[in-house]
Amino acid sequence: MRRWLLPLGLIALLLGAWQVAASTGAIADALSLEDFLVPSPAEIASSLWENRSLLAENAWVTLREILLGILCALVVGAGMAVLMHRWQVLRDATYPLIVASQTIPIVVISPILLVWFGYGIGPKIIVIALVCFFPITVNAIDGLRSVDPAAIKLMRTLDASRWQRFWRVEAPAALPSLFTGIKIAVVVAPIGAVFAEWVGSSSGLGHLIQSDTAYYQVDRQFAAVVVLSAMALVLIGLTALAERRVVTWR
Amino acid sequence: MKPESPGSHAVEAPPPKGQAPADAVVLRAVDHSYGELETLTAIDLQVPAHGVLGLVGPSGCGKSTLLELICGLQEPGAGTISVGNASSAEERLARCAFMPQRDLLLPWYSAIDNAALALRNQGMGRREARAAATGLFERFGLAGFEAARPDELSGGMRQRVAFLRTLIAGKPLLALDEPFAALDAITRAEMQEWLAAALRTDPRTVVLVTHDVEEALYLCDRVAVLSARPGRIVTELTAPHPRAPDRDAAVTDAEFVAAREEAMRALREGSR
16 A cells, blocks of 8 residues: 555645646746646646547557567577676677667767668667667676576586576576566666657657647647656556566565 | 495495496595695595495585585596596586585475476476476475475475485485585484485485584494595594484484594594
8 A cells, every 4th residue: 555655645746736836827937938838737637638549649659669679679688698698708798899889879879770771660679679778688697697606506416408507597597687677678768769759750759749849739748758657657567567477486 | 234234334345347336436636726725635535335425524624625526516636536437527427416505496496396307407308207206205205395385395395305306316426515504403303314214215325515523423324524624534434323213312322422522533633
């Protein structure tokens, strides 16, 4: 109960304060703005309802990009982690590169990808995969390295091949860490998606937010942000649920 | 006790053609070091088939390392180690089953799947492996706990599952590394009696590492006392009543007490 009541209470409090401040025009006055540029939560909610089909359409586009991006990052990241765990040389060679990949500003790489791959879903998936790759790979490697060396010795005396050692000891031991990586990826993926859509796209929540700027549709921009956050929350919830189903021993 | 019981420690007559029996362990002039750090020096040991050898010594004397050397998990710096007729690390590994200090049961497997791990590794299907382990679960008082997760078992039960996992591998040599060190005194005594009974019904060649002199003298035929690092063998003792059914009587008997005092003296001498 407490786990739900406390955050919900805080959200209600913040929304209430915002509602009062916005509807009395306090924020707009303080910023010397027109009232319609500072929508209240109630106005955002009604915009959310009025634009539901437009938001849903665009949310689906973004969701698809996010899911495909995370999937790519998961396949490549987990695969890399396994290879790097298996061959120390590979690990030493690629670790700096993987860290470097994370320091590339998305703002810089996105336009280049646009030039190379056009306005389709491709560059979006690449950008999302790029931001998700790091948390997934690093956590997977840490998970694989967390295995008790004594457990590996034990498996060797129990006639386990290297492959059996991997599937029966190392892979299950690394799963909790891998899930941690996925949870981080799920949260940063929408940021990557919005960036990629800003640079060049014809649909998606990021695209909607950007095009609304031109028309001062601040209420709809907030509505899109609400949808985006809700999407991230649902995704992280689903990941946690999957973790509980898979990692039954914790 | 029968005169030719497994407890007999007399050096066995060499089998025909000068071959050692298939499951005997022989160490000759074994040295080992980790880089500059000398851990073991001039180790000579011999375990006859179905004999139980205890290794006791102060903490850090290299007794666990010695066990890993025997198992083929490491190679000695000098000297030879053979298990059966095999002396390469790979062949020794194939002939030894190791029971680590902590039970190291895998939390993602049930008790029976943990016990049957070696069979699965050897290529047996899950159902067959479980069926093979079920009989042993009954024999060792674990019936009903086949599907239990490791964290649902008591400390003693976990050690029993860990021992079954070692036994089931079907290896000629069991290498036990302080198997009961983590248990409370009462459970430890119970587990010693349990292991003694298990070895009476199913004799195996065993090397047991322990820091508990009483445990070593009760469970083993011979006990080698190691010195502080670099570990060398201070003395080798013969246990008076190895694996006697009545443990309490055996460990309070005058002969046993004398042997324990002698072992303690050797330990103190080796620690200086």
